Amino acid sequence: MKKLLIVLSTILLLFIPFQHVFAAETQEEKSDYLVMFDGPAKSGILKAFGVDDEDVLHSFDLLPVYHLNLTDGQANGLQNHPHIEHVESNADAKAFSQTVPWGVPHVQGTTAQDAGYTGNGVKVAILDTGIDASHEDLNVVGGYSVFDDSANNDPFYDGSGHGTHVAGTVAALDNNVGVLGVAPQSDLYAVKVLNNSGSGSYAGIAEGLEWSIQNDMDIVNMSLGGSQSSSILEAYTDLANDEGVLVVAAAGNSGNRGGNNDSVGYPAKYDSAIAVAAIDQNNNRATFSSTGPAVELSAPGVNVLSTVPGDNYDSYNGTSMAAPHVAGVAAQVWDAKPHLSNTELRELLQQTAQNLGPSHRYGHGLVQSFEAISH
Ligand SMILES: [Ca+2]
Ligand SMILES: [Ca+2]
Incomplete structure (x- = not known):
């Protein structure tokens, strides 16, 4: 019985199209990150990690910083890249609404x-x-x-x-x-x-x-x-x-x-x-x-x-x-x-x-x- 299960699962894995596996990976939950390069930004590095144009939410002008939509896997990969200085999840902020009377x-x-x-x-x-x-x-x-x-x-x-x-x-x-x-x-x-x-x-x-x-x-x-x-x-x-x-x-x-x-x-x-x-x-x-x-x-x-x-x-x-x-x-x-x-x-x-x-x-x-x- 155990042997049969292993054989069956191997067959199932073989039959899952490669395309399908890749698609499943891109559907992995993404979240907001801020990423900063150690020098001039190289968008090729982002591409190499599978970051599509639609996942680039903003690219900053004064510092080599990107606001990106990333999977945790992509974020970890970028974190370890020698040309990436910082990878941070984009923290929530809200207005401090206390008013100081004059x-x-x-x-x-x-x-x-x-x-x-x-x-x-x-x-x-x-x-x-x-x-x-x-x-x-x-x-x-x-x-x-x-x-x-x-x-x-x-x-x-x-x-x-x-x-x-x-x-x-x-x-x-x-x-x-x-x-x-x-x-x-x-x-x-x-x-x-x-x-x-x-x-x-x-x-x-x-x-x-x-x-x-x-x-x-x-x-x-x-x-x-x-x-x-x-x-x-x-x-x-x-x-x-x-x-x-x-x-x-x-x-x-x-x-x-x-x-x-x-x-x-x-x-x-x-x-x-x-x-x-x-x-x-x-x-x-x-x-x-x-x-x-x-x-x-x-x-x-x-x-x-x-x-x-x-x-x-x-x-x-x-x-x-x-x-x-x-x-x-x-x-x-x-x-x-x-x-x-x-x-x-x-x-x-x-x-x-x-x-x-x-x-x-x-x-x-x-x-x-x-x-x-x-x-
Ligand atoms: Ca108060
Ligand atoms: Ca008095």
């Missing part, structure tokens, strides 16, 4: 990131409308809501979009999607003190500050405020500062074209909070940016691209967008210089800011991360 390099956030300072482990509380924690470009570590009602008691739900936008400027992830934040490895905490309509009260802000102190936040960002002074809100802002928290607040959007009124809101106006003004890409104050002696630092606040709920992205304007640039920079500097107290860090940011003009409009000027890190 404000991030503008505050030297990218320079500091390139030097390794990403805000790693620095805790940043975003006192706002909550943060959409399911967003693909955000990593929210914890949070708290001051509201009891079912619509607003979840700090990881942001029905407004404001808090999610602010959070993205601080810490949108460095990946291949969406945008890039100033301090992508800082720890985001969603402290919901404004409801889904963007409204809240001083009681809620005070409660959010208290939670931030009790939970050892390093930085609090308050892209919010009111026009009414409050001794109790001031006492809570002072307490956070006294407990070592760096308190960053939006100066407010009550500026005018002349830029000479005293319109900084609360809590930014308190000594214990850094009041942040908004500038555009040309380092000009946004006309809406509040002015006055309390203005301390400036940061990008016009046409700021960041995260919004539902894995979306949008551009917003406001001192609300400027403050988180400062919070992100502070996280980077604290990553680089963890021994600094909040007061020392604040003074360093003032000293190293880029002067932009009148202090009642720009404060000490544009916050500069790498200047502060390398100072």
Whole structure:
């Protein structure tokens, strides 16, 4: 039986036409290769390995490189030829679609990131409308809501979009999607003190500050405020500062074209909070940016691209967008210089800011991360 099988298979092999065998070989699966000669390209070598014209997908001009459709056998053969320098399978590539919003390099956030300072482990509380924690470009570590009602008691739900936008400027992830934040490895905490309509009260802000102190936040960002002074809100802002928290607040959007009124809101106006003004890409104050002696630092606040709920992205304007640039920079500097107290860090940011003009409009000027890190 065994003998018969061998005889039969020998007969079958003999009867397969040579042409047929050759055709079967050319139908072997081909894939994309890049092939480079060691000197001037010799297409005769390709022909010798059975590479047809139709398998030459492209021949390059400046280097002796061919883009070829090859069988593995052809590729191995070419690899061993003395006049072939490289044979590589053509690797897949795709566009890196992460957009770097203009404000991030503008505050030297990218320079500091390139030097390794990403805000790693620095805790940043975003006192706002909550943060959409399911967003693909955000990593929210914890949070708290001051509201009891079912619509607003979840700090990881942001029905407004404001808090999610602010959070993205601080810490949108460095990946291949969406945008890039100033301090992508800082720890985001969603402290919901404004409801889904963007409204809240001083009681809620005070409660959010208290939670931030009790939970050892390093930085609090308050892209919010009111026009009414409050001794109790001031006492809570002072307490956070006294407990070592760096308190960053939006100066407010009550500026005018002349830029000479005293319109900084609360809590930014308190000594214990850094009041942040908004500038555009040309380092000009946004006309809406509040002015006055309390203005301390400036940061990008016009046409700021960041995260919004539902894995979306949008551009917003406001001192609300400027403050988180400062919070992100502070996280980077604290990553680089963890021994600094909040007061020392604040003074360093003032000293190293880029002067932009009148202090009642720009404060000490544009916050500069790498200047502060390398100072
Ligand atoms: Ca990203
Ligand atoms: Ca202040």
